[in-house]
Amino acid sequence: MSDAVGSDELQVEIVEREACFRGFYALDRLRLRHSLFRGGMGPEISRELFVRHDAVCVLPYDPQRDCVVAIEQFRVGALDKSARPWLLEPVAGLIDKGESPEAVAYREAQEEAGVTLQALWPVTSYYPSPGGSDERVYLFVGRCDSQGVGGLHGLAEEGEDIRVHVMAFDQALAAMQAGRFDNAASIIALQWLALNREQLRQVWR
Structure with a gap:
């Protein structure tokens, strides 16, 4: 199931979020699409996210x-x-x-x-x-x-x-x-x- 976040003009669609590592810090892998400045949604991309305390x-x-x-x-x-x-x-x-x-x-x-x-x-x-x-x-x-x-x-x-x-x-x-x-x-x-x-x-x- 995908989730959409963002403002009315710019949106992010999270296709999948995978927990890759959990320790003192954490690492997630996200598959997502986001709005383009020229309009429409971009292609699906994969990004690793280092999850830290503030x-x-x-x-x-x-x-x-x-x-x-x-x-x-x-x-x-x-x-x-x-x-x-x-x-x-x-x-x-x-x-x-x-x-x-x-x-x-x-x-x-x-x-x-x-x-x-x-x-x-x-x-x-x-x-x-x-x-x-x-x-x-x-x-x-x-x-x-x-x-x-x-x-x-x-x-x-x-x-x-x-x-x-x-x-x-x-x-x-x-x-x-x-x-x-x-x-x-x-x-x-x-x-x-x-x-x-x-x-x-x-x-x-």
């Missing part, structure tokens, strides 16, 4: 010291394409059933960086790789006091080994421009902060 990313920012807190950890996705697969990132975590993105941001900041967030500023939400994944990321900047922040963090039972960095904003921006921050959440958060930093400092100070 995620939260939060960049802790200290408006008094004009510093950001970044975490560094090994990432298997960078293993084959980076000489150094330890990446600089914002704090991040997956949203469990019944959790709000805000609750995840506060929890993960404490677990991954030892940071107690005082407030959150929503930046945006987006699909990081919609060509093959249904994950949606909720991105925040979080107000914090960076004094005394640093060291090693993470939950051993989750295999986390995290090093925390406190960086002056200008230093972090230069690191991004040099390619040290090379993941979407970091780049979006730092560019947003570059555009909105003065407003944020006025509100949060």
Whole structure:
């Protein structure tokens, strides 16, 4: 049986959806047809879909010291394409059933960086790789006091080994421009902060 989803103008007809793998993540195979911009329906196509929990990313920012807190950890996705697969990132975590993105941001900041967030500023939400994944990321900047922040963090039972960095904003921006921050959440958060930093400092100070 096929299902149709979409607006009145553009439609997707799902012919079949097969569960190919179920583990911590999941993989589905879909046979579908969708509307064409020139009109009518296109041919049936097959697509694999990586089914993931939605995620939260939060960049802790200290408006008094004009510093950001970044975490560094090994990432298997960078293993084959980076000489150094330890990446600089914002704090991040997956949203469990019944959790709000805000609750995840506060929890993960404490677990991954030892940071107690005082407030959150929503930046945006987006699909990081919609060509093959249904994950949606909720991105925040979080107000914090960076004094005394640093060291090693993470939950051993989750295999986390995290090093925390406190960086002056200008230093972090230069690191991004040099390619040290090379993941979407970091780049979006730092560019947003570059555009909105003065407003944020006025509100949060």
